[in-house]
Amino acid sequence: MECVFCKIAKKEFPCYKVYEDKNFLAFLDIRPLNKGHTLVIPKKHYRWIWDVEEIALYFKVVKKVANAIRKAFKTEWVVSLIIGEAVPHAHVWLVPRFENDGHPKGWLDINNVKKISEKEMREIADNIKKYL
Numbered sequence: 591m592e593c594v595f596c597k598i599a600k601k602e603f604p605c606y607k608v609y610e611d612k613n614f615l616a617f618l619d620i621r622p623l624n625k626g627h628t629l630v631i632p633k634k635h636y637r638w639i640w641d642v643e644e645i646a647l648y649f650k651v652v653k654k655v656a657n658a659i660r661k662a663f664k665t666e667w668v669v670s671l672i673i674g675e676a677v678p679h680a681h682v683w684l685v686p687r688f689e690n691d692g693h694p695k696g697w698l699d700i701n702n703v704k705k706i707s708e709k710e711m712r713e714i715a716d717n718i719k720k721y722l
Contacts, residue, residue, distance in 0.1 A: 592635075595679035599633040606715040608658075609722055613644060614651045618715055619683070621703045623693065625714055626659050626686045636680040639672050656684050658721035662714075663688070669698060 597603040598617065605617035608628055619627040630652050636642050656668045667687040674680065685698060692702045706714070 593677060593679045595629075595631050595677055595681065596635050599631065606711045608715050608718045609651065609655050611651070614648060616651065616655045616684075618711055622706060623685050623698050623700065623702060624688065624691050624704060625706060625710075626663050626684075626718060627704075628655060628659060628684045628718070630655055630682045630684065632680055637678055638674055639680045639682070642680055652682050652684070654722060655718070658718050659684055659686050661721040662718045671698070 594603065598605045599615050605615075606620075607615065607617050609616035609630075613633055614630060615633055616628050616630040619629050630648075632642050632644075632648060639645070639648075642648050652670065656670065659668050660666065663686045665686045665688060669683070669685045669687055671683040671685070672681075673683070687693065693699050
């Protein structure tokens with residue numbers, strides 16, 4: 591059984607794509623903790639980040655996407671998380687932070703999921719893409 595991120599990478603499931611190259615894909619999280627919450631994954635299935643063969647290239651993509659999020663949302667603070675428990679496929683969370691965003695200072699409340707319309711999700715993805 592393939593994981594959901596493999597299906598997204600193979601375009602079997604839709605996503606709000608922010609970035610794609612031959613090895614990596616970045617897309618908006620459908621349960622965003624803030625506007626612009628993006629996941630960066632390798633297209634090839636790896637269970638853990640530390641198994642990714644081209645980890646240097648992977649983190650170049652993570653950096654590129656994080657900086658695009660910073661510019662798109664005019665924030666200096668983009669939290670990056672590597673947990674790997676919710677979906678068994680290597681991924682990095684990039685979550686922009688804002689004043690009074692409902693999360694405690696220095697941490698994210700994973701239960702504080704924002705409700706964002708499909709239209710706004712498309713607009714957010716397009717806005718981030720402008721800075722890539």
